[in-house]
Amino acid sequence: MKTFFHLDMDAFFVSVEELFAPELKGKPVVVGGRPDERGVVSAASYAARKFGVHSAMPLRTAHKLCPQAIFVEGHMERYREYSHKVHEVLCGFTPLVEMASIDEAYLDITGTERLYGPPLRAAHLLHERVQAATKLNCSIGIAASRMVAKICSDQAKPNGVLMVMPGREAAFLGPLDVRRIPGVGKVSEKNLHALGIRKVRDLAARDETFLEEHFGKLGLALAGKAQGLDAGGWFDTEIGAEDGPKSISHEHTFTEDTADVAQLEATLAKLCEMVGRRLREHGLTAGTVQLKLRYTDFSTITRARTMERATALDTELLDEIRVLFRRNWKAGAAVRLLGVHVSGWSEEGTQMDLLDDPRHERWQRATAAADLMRDRFGDSAVSLAASLRGKFHERAHETPPGLPGKKKTGRPK
Numbered sequence: 067m068k069t070f071f072h073l074d075m076d077a078f079f080v081s082v083e084e085l086f087a088p089e090l091k092g093k094p095v096v097v098g099g100r101p102d103e104r105g106v107v108s109a110a111s112y113a114a115r116k117f118g119v120h121s122a123m124p125l126r127t128a129h130k131l132c133p134q135a136i137f138v139e140g141h142m143e144r145y146r147e148y149s150h151k152v153h154e155v156l157c158g159f160t161p162l163v164e165m166a167s168i169d170e171a172y173l174d175i176t177g178t179e180r181l182y183g184p185p186l187r188a189a190h191l192l193h194e195r196v197q198a199a200t201k202l203n204c205s206i207g208i209a210a211s212r213m214v215a216k217i218c219s220d221q222a223k224p225n226g227v228l229m230v231m232p233g234r235e236a237a238f239l240g241p242l243d244v245r246r247i248p249g250v251g252k253v254s255e256k257n258l259h260a261l262g263i264r265k266v267r268d269l270a271a272r273d274e275t276f277l278e279e280h281f282g283k284l285g286l287a288l289a290g291k292a293q294g295l296d297a298g299g300w301f302d303t304e305i306g307a308e309d310g311p312k313s314i315s316h317e318h319t320f321t322e323d324t325a326d327v328a329q330l331e332a333t334l335a336k337l338c339e340m341v342g343r344r345l346r347e348h349g350l351t352a353g354t355v356q357l358k359l360r361y362t363d364f365s366t367i368t369r370a371r372t373m374e375r376a377t378a379l380d381t382e383l384l385d386e387i388r389v390l391f392r393r394n395w396k397a398g399a400a401v402r403l404l405g406v407h408v409s410g411w412s413e414e415g416t417q418m419d420l421l422d423d424p425r426h427e428r429w430q431r432a433t434a435a436a437d438l439m440r441d442r443f444g445d446s447a448v449s450l451a452a453s454l455r456g457k458f459h460e461r462a463h464e465t466p467p468g469l470p471g472k473k474k475t476g477r478p479k
């Protein structure tokens with residue numbers, strides 16, 4: 067029998083903002099941008115949530131629901147710094163730690179009784195350590211599976227600890243809405259409701275062939291999850307055996323639609339920098355780049371290109387993206403959103419032949435130096451010349467670059 071913790075920071079972005087601006091405490095706060103801007107809410111304080119504001123909601127909607135809210139742009143570098151602090155505390159507690167996003171982690175604490183006592187005591191100790199190191203609150207769920215532990219931490223919020231005793235999973239899960247199950251979003255919820263499945267116990271009552279017929283692989287995973295088991299997606303890999311991200315992307319929505327080619331290309335340069343940096347942080351090189359382009363009328367195209375050789379260099383990504391852009395943009399048509407997406411990895415270091423190319427090597431050295439500057443002074447400290455005009459703040463989003471612990475590879479040396 068295993069024992070897992072799921073530790074989730076409470077209103078993480080907002081709480082970090084409050085550390086630097088205590089006057090925000092207890093007030094409705096929205097992180098993500100100005101109230102009149104396009105783009106979405108990254109995080110909302112508990113006081114703002116009472117008005118119905120939640121993350122991923124358009125900023126303008128949040129403003130309508132809660133006009134008195136304080137809107138802040140957010141400080142990605144601070145969130146990252148505090149995420150690293152949390153990660154450090156967790157790694158000092160047990161070696162089996164997996165960050166699931168910037169502010170939550172799974173810990174396998176099986177066999178730590180002699181060190182920390184029973185799981186509830188261990189959780190309180192860990193809670194104190196996180197609080198001491200960061201001055202931030204978190205909630206911890208404890209269960210025999212990660213799936214149930216995650217649901218527990220959610221039910222324990224804010225600032226609580228909740229444990230489901232082994233064998234009591236069905237009784238705990240049964241009365242919960244299906245939406246509480248990790249992996250069940252709005253769409254799956256609707257489809258489940260259409261079949262009369264509203265509570266987890268309704269799901270548990272259906273046999274897995276029925277669920278597989280209706281939902282395929284997801285259905286099988288749901289059958290397992292309804293029993294309190296780790297099944298499907300995230301849970302198919304052991305803690306510590308995670309193989310890193312499947313793709314990396316960044317997008318930018320313009321405050322005003324633009325057809326200014328210089329501004330569009332500068333924005334692409336900035337996006338390539340952000341994507342390139344994340345590739346290097348994961349120690350990966352990408353074989354495929356994809357451009358996403360959305361016009362004023364919301365019509366959207368994506369065009370991909372497989373590169374001759376995989377790369378993690380901003381300049382080489384940009385060369386490819388520029389080709390895609392120039393080929394596919396309806397010249398003169400105003401653009402609402404641009405995105406750069408990369409996939410098709412190989413681990414870096416397997417391509418020794420690249421060192422033969424002096425241009426590539428020069429860029430590699432320049433990029434490494436720029437990364438060091440960005441680590442010290444923030445992401446806006448250094449830019450490729452081409453991206454200077456495309457400067458925009460890195461928006462806070464759920465899985466930013468530099469997420470600790472989610473990868474085996476670490477930063478390339």
Ligand SMILES: [Mg+2]
Pocket residue numbers: 074075076077078169170
């Ligand atoms: Mg959280």
